[in-house]
Amino acid sequence: MASQGNSKGEGKILILATESCAYPGADSVGQAHSSYPANTYILRVRAPVLFPESFYFDCFRKGISGIIIMSCGEECPYEGAYHALAKRLDNVYKKMKAMQLDLRRLRLTAICTVCNRAFLNEVKQMNALIQELGPPQLSA
Amino acid sequence: MNDQTEIRQPETEQNETVPATGQAEKEKSATSQTGNGKNESGESEAKDKKQKVGVYICYCGGNISDHVDVEAVRERMEKLPDVAISRTNMFMCSDPGQELIIEDLKNGLVDRVVVASCAPSLHETTFRSAIERAGANPFIYEHANIREQVSWVHHGDPATDKATTLVAAAAAKAGLLKPLEPVRVDAKKHTTVIGGGISGMTTALGIADKGIDVALIEKTSAPGGMLNRLDRLAPTGEYAADIIEKLTRKINAHKRITLHTDCDIVDVTGYVGNFVITIKNNRNTQKGAGSKTSELKNGAIKTGSIAKGTSETELHEAGTTGAGVIETGAIVMATGSHTYIPVPGEFGYGRNKQVITLEELISQLKKVNIPESSSKFSRELFTWNGRKIRSIAMIHCVGSRQIPGIHEPGSSGYLNEYCSRTCCSAMLNASVTIRKAFPGTTVYEMYRDIRTYGRGQEELYNRAAENKVIFMRFEAGAEPEVKTREELESDTSDNLRSPASQAFNGRRSGEPQFPLNVTVQDTLTFGETFDIPVDLVVLATGVEPNDVSSLVKAMKIPVGTDRFLLEVHPKLRPVEFPVAGIFLAGTCQAPMDAGEASNAAGAAAAKAAALLNKGYIELPPFVAEVNEERCTGCGSCVEACIKEGALNMVEIETSRNSGASDEKVKVARVTPAICLGCGACVAVCQDSAIDLNGWALKQYEKMVDAIVADGMAA
Numbered sequence: 001m002a003s004q005g006n007s008k009g010e011g012k013i014l015i016l017a018t019e020s021c022a023y024p025g026a027d028s029v030g031q032a033h034s035s036y037p038a039n040t041y042i043l044r045v046r047a048p049v050l051f052p053e054s055f056y057f058d059c060f061r062k063g064i065s066g067i068i069i070m071s072c073g074e075e076c077p078y079e080g081a082y083h084a085l086a087k088r089l090d091n092v093y094k095k096m097k098a099m100q101l102d103l104r105r106l107r108l109t110a111i112c113t114v115c116n117r118a119f120l121n122e123v124k125q126m127n128a129l130i131q132e133l134g135p136p137q138l139s140a
Numbered sequence: 141m142n143d144q145t146e147i148r149q150p151e152t153e154q155n156e157t158v159p160a161t162g163q164a165e166k167e168k169s170a171t172s173q174t175g176n177g178k179n180e181s182g183e184s185e186a187k188d189k190k191q192k193v194g195v196y197i198c199y200c201g202g203n204i205s206d207h208v209d210v211e212a213v214r215e216r217m218e219k220l221p222d223v224a225i226s227r228t229n230m231f232m233c234s235d236p237g238q239e240l241i242i243e244d245l246k247n248g249l250v251d252r253v254v255v256a257s258c259a260p261s262l263h264e265t266t267f268r269s270a271i272e273r274a275g276a277n278p279f280i281y282e283h284a285n286i287r288e289q290v291s292w293v294h295h296g297d298p299a300t301d302k303a304t305t306l307v308a309a310a311a312a313k314a315g316l317l318k319p320l321e322p323v324r325v326d327a328k329k330h331t332t333v334i335g336g337g338i339s340g341m342t343t344a345l346g347i348a349d350k351g352i353d354v355a356l357i358e359k360t361s362a363p364g365g366m367l368n369r370l371d372r373l374a375p376t377g378e379y380a381a382d383i384i385e386k387l388t389r390k391i392n393a394h395k396r397i398t399l400h401t402d403c404d405i406v407d408v409t410g411y412v413g414n415f416v417i418t419i420k421n422n423r424n425t426q427k428g429a430g431s432k433t434s435e436l437k438n439g440a441i442k443t444g445s446i447a448k449g450t451s452e453t454e455l456h457e458a459g460t461t462g463a464g465v466i467e468t469g470a471i472v473m474a475t476g477s478h479t480y481i482p483v484p485g486e487f488g489y490g491r492n493k494q495v496i497t498l499e500e501l502i503s504q505l506k507k508v509n510i511p512e513s514s515s516k517f518s519r520e521l522f523t524w525n526g527r528k529i530r531s532i533a534m535i536h537c538v539g540s541r542q543i544p545g546i547h548e549p550g551s552s553g554y555l556n557e558y559c560s561r562t563c564c565s566a567m568l569n570a571s572v573t574i575r576k577a578f579p580g581t582t583v584y585e586m587y588r589d590i591r592t593y594g595r596g597q598e599e600l601y602n603r604a605a606e607n608k609v610i611f612m613r614f615e616a617g618a619e620p621e622v623k624t625r626e627e628l629e630s631d632t633s634d635n636l637r638s639p640a641s642q643a644f645n646g647r648r649s650g651e652p653q654f655p656l657n658v659t660v661q662d663t664l665t666f667g668e669t670f671d672i673p674v675d676l677v678v679l680a681t682g683v684e685p686n687d688v689s690s691l692v693k694a695m696k697i698p699v700g701t702d703r704f705l706l707e708v709h710p711k712l713r714p715v716e717f718p719v720a721g722i723f724l725a726g727t728c729q730a731p732m733d734a735g736e737a738s739n740a741a742g743a744a745a746a747k748a749a750a751l752l753n754k755g756y757i758e759l760p761p762f763v764a765e766v767n768e769e770r771c772t773g774c775g776s777c778v779e780a781c782i783k784e785g786a787l788n789m790v791e792i793e794t795s796r797n798s799g800a801s802d803e804k805v806k807v808a809r810v811t812p813a814i815c816l817g818c819g820a821c822v823a824v825c826q827d828s829a830i831d832l833n834g835w836a837l838k839q840y841e842k843m844v845d846a847i848v849a850d851g852m853a854a
Binding site: 012014020021024026027029030031033034035036038041042043044045046047049050051052053055058059062063064074075076077078079080081084088113 | 259260261285287288289292293294295298299301302305306309696697698699700701706708709711712713717718762780782816817818819820822823824832835837840841843844845847848
């Protein structure tokens with residue numbers, strides 16, 4: 001139970017998980033009955049390249065404390081989409097830096113359908129980080 | 141609470157996963173998603189009218205309800221403004237569960253549906269089908285995963301609170317869902333299979349047997365691919381040549397298959413159902429091996445036309461070189477692989493003609509007859525290049541399982557970190573053949589790991605041991621060292637140590653010296669170092685994919701970091717590329733043996749035939765759509781699009797600015813059949829004029845709003 005946490009008052013983690021890789025990966029963690037903090041909210045996406053830079057800042061502004069983009073990495077089924085995403089995130093990071101927003105609040109990682117351990121590690125690390133940092137401070 | 145709760149399934153579940161097709165066919169009759177901005181009704185409807193979202197929460201027989209207070213979630217959902225009805229059921233996937241949804245839809249109580257249950261991969265299709273049976277559009281559906289991602293990983297109040305939030309987020313998205321129709325395109329009942337190896341031939345036959353015409357394109361002068369270089373296949377001992385002959389005969393006799401040998405693909409354009417492949421005939425370089433070919437007479441090839449009886453000789457004599465065009469509905473990549481070529485000097489390869497690859501050895505073994513039983517007194521020796529071979533060192537994992545920092549890249553410039561899977565069995569098969577036919581030849585198998593993984597292949601390992609093949613195991617980074625006798629003698633620091641090396645020195649008078657010495661640190665004897673004098677070294681070279689970079693570029697198909705082609709998902713969508721209408725089979729995908737390649741070919745054939753069978757194709761409607769009223773024609777989406785041809789700028793007449801109907805403006809337009817539905821265009825549109833149907837940015841924003849809202853949890 002210690003790893004459960006309560007979703008209230010602990011900050012929320014948004015996970016954008018690709019339907020081909022990371023989302024089934026999260027299901028695999030469930031099938032293994034491996035607990036992780038409950039303040040994590042997984043959204044199934046076709047490819048995270050869909051999201052504009054503003055989406056991430058809006059999320060932080062709305063109160064999301066950390067975002068993990070769980071992609072297919074180099075094995076993205078949409079040829080060229082992963083590189084476009086990585087390029088966009090470079091810009092997001094630059095803007096986060098300018099806004100003095102801790103860059104670690106946004107993390108791009110590759111999770112496959114059976115990456116249970118990697119999934120749990122990512123969630124654990126992000127949860128520890130947002131507990132340490134507290135909620136993001138952005139002007140509305 | 142028991143974390144290991146078993147999945148409890150209702151008895152009716154299996155039956156209910158089958159979609160009702162009759163109603164579905166009726167619903168799908170219209171062409172849709174033209175991308176011209178006409179299909180705005182759904183979204184407008186969503187804005188103008190408050191949606192009636194029905195939320196259905198599953199107990200999953202305790203799998204969910206043991207950890208989530210399902211009734212509490214239902215009560216909370218009832219308080220949401222967009223939610224018209226919230227219900228629970230022991231098994232939503234059961235007949236009674238689905239009937240709840242169907243009845244509510246039929247009675248007009250709901251017009252959007254959310255089911256909160258297990259993973260969408262299990263029952264999303266089930267519930268979409270139920271909605272179709274109710275006469276509604278199946279894309280007014282959203283799924284909330286509260287089993288794998290809630291009740292199986294969280295417990296108590298946090299589980300109930302999180303389930304509440306996820307269902308509320310799904311309901312928020314459902315409020316913005318609009319009815320969608322599958323993208324329907326006419327399709328040519330014709331498939332092109334690229335590559336005439338065992339995968340390509342099997343695929344072609346599988347498709348043709350379903351009544352669909354096939355063009356089988358092979359770059360060399362004869363079909364067969366890698367099998368042409370193999371002998372007896374492990375573990376059955378069947379001759380590769382027999383298999384090729386049988387398949388070639390079937391292909392030549394099949395009225396729906398046209399084999400093009402000596403052909404290169406020049407270009408691929410078009411989209412699912414309507415691809416155009418330009419091929420170049422190189423026939424003046426080589427003459428074919430009796431295969432039936434046709435059609436390439438310096439012009440367009442009519443789809444599916446069969447020019448039976450046109451012999452290759454006739455075409456050859458007619459000088460049929462040049463380009464031709466094939467119009468085809470689907471493409472199967474069966475472009476195969478080749479064996480790793482060692483870099484000069486790797487285990488002495490290229491410097492000493494007594495160091496050869498397994499492929500070269502197998503070529504020699506084709507001429508060998510294996511006796512049913514050999515005399516135990518026989519001392520017959522294997523012969524290579526006229527030289528009697530008294531002992532052979534067979535070294536495994538050459539060009540496979542390479543480790544960064546330990547191994548050097550091969551001649552391709554890449555490290556092959558994968559296991560080539562087939563070489564262990566092939567090597568053992570060769571060893572057994574030699575030991576049976578030439579009992580006088582000693583065989584040393586030097587391996588890192590033996591991976592005889594397939595059915596009947598482990599027996600090969602036992603058979604090798606029974607036939608006195610000597611096994612030695614080395615560690616990665618401590619590979620056997622191959623030296624010539626001269627190199628060994630000049631190496632003063634190297635003392636001959638092992639009993640085997642006594643044999644090296646103690647050869648019988650008059651016999652020639654062993655030309656090579658292999659030094660190996662054998663972990664099977666606790667790290668003892670052996671010097672093995674040998675007449676021949678055989679390298680089990682791994683498998684590398686053939687270079688198809690030009691096709692990859694033309695078709696925009698994904699390639700893994702190991703350079704093999706990449707299917708969408710090995711379990712959820714095997715042998716499919718994300719580009720609709722393009723499939724893959726065989727060793728272009730991964731190292732596999734002939735049996736596995738044939739299995740993959742069967743799967744690809746089934747999928748291609750199923751796709752083209754009706755003469756038209758219905759694609760998922762999850763493609764980009766432009767709101768032409770909002771589009772300012774900046775072209776940034778076209779620039780960001782990762783699939784050529786999916787988005788184009790077009791000129792339209794509009795009255796949106798001046799009121800005059802003849803005003804011409806440029807706007808972006810989607811070709812739904814080509815669009816991959818990745819959403820790369822959505823992110824760059826400053827005017828929010830393009831979005832992804834079914835996965836819209838606005839819907840995600842609403843879901844985030846629901847997640848951050850704190851009012852729902854108790």
